[in-house]
Amino acid sequence: MARPREFNYNLALRGATDIFWQRGYRATTLPDLLAAMGMTRGSFYQAFGDKEATYLEALDCYDKEVVSKTVELLNRCDEETAVACLMPMFQGDGSDKHGCFICNAIVEMGPEHPKVAQKARAMADRLRQAILFVLERYEQNRTDRVLPDTADLILHLYFGKQAMGKAGGPKADWEGRLRSLI
């Protein structure tokens, strides 16, 4: 009963997610964003509201697509050891070339944008929970540390690695490190 959309909402949202992930909120101009989403102003403002709303949507998209994938990977993983399960998070499989969107969002927007901080915390919680699940699954009771705390520590290492990775520099032997932690 009306003109059909020429764009695919989810596809456009993924484009937005990619560019916000890569460049951050402020560094992404509207023309950049529109190009990444494959649409023009008119369609964009009608379908997505505005830039800020789109950023929030992009965070949700990252949650659904990227975080969920990691969480499922950790949940399903049946490697020999917990370390082997966690390694994908630490060996930059290409998809984290621009760091971690959660980390980027916290650093850029966290202090001034409660909604972003809240979403970021929620995603971090999911990751921590999944890490904990791995640890619990492989627990050999020769561990003297509290598992949730170890999971949180590994999560912090993950964020630290993602942040520092954006400055380049040499990569470390994360497998050895994780082994010594768990």
Next chain:
Amino acid sequence: MARPREFNYNLALRGATDIFWQRGYRATTLPDLLAAMGMTRGSFYQAFGDKEATYLEALDCYDKEVVSKTVELLNRCDEETAVACLMPMFQGDGSDKHGCFICNAIVEMGPEHPKVAQKARAMADRLRQAILFVLERYEQNRTDRVLPDTADLILHLYFGKQAMGKAGGPKADWEGRLRSLI
């Protein structure tokens, strides 16, 4: 032989450092910056060049003032244990309310601004070196891990803590964690 400056260069630079540290590069508008530095456009552009040059100067200032202070603290420290020496880095003594400028700069500018990335790496190296020095000083040879790697791991934890801290959330028992690592 000419009109004297009404502002103190170093004081203005510290103002710039503070606001860049707190808000980041892009979120700091020129009026914000000028207010923080206590000067007007004319003086600013003559004395500091432009916004980008000032940001680079601010990173150097952070290096000289904040990083150096931390490094010296670590070098001079004569606590009972290495953990006690390192704890100041992990118990947010107020000065890191806005996270760590190194970390913020890497995340915001690292991938697109090689000079920033390089300065950030250099500062991170200084911190890592100081951490290593502490570890070496307190080494009881009951450690089976390579000390430089442990120092780098602690540095990553530091960055991770600084990044995640900007989203709020509960604080962890870093003393216990460090103890278990060293």
Next chain:
DNA sequence: AGAATTTAAGACCATTTAGTACAAAACAAC
């Protein structure tokens, strides 16, 4: 005191920003 020289203040400018308005276009229902 006067000349020389640098700083200070702010008016000014071109560009870019996010966001809006509106007319043309593309479909579905009848």
Next chain:
DNA sequence: GTTGTTTTGTACTAAATGGTCTTAAATTCT
């Protein structure tokens, strides 16, 4: 085919951006 409805593309806008230019003020040296 006409009507009704939504999408699309673009011209437009108002505000904010970083940066320059000009003029007046403050100092030192002679």
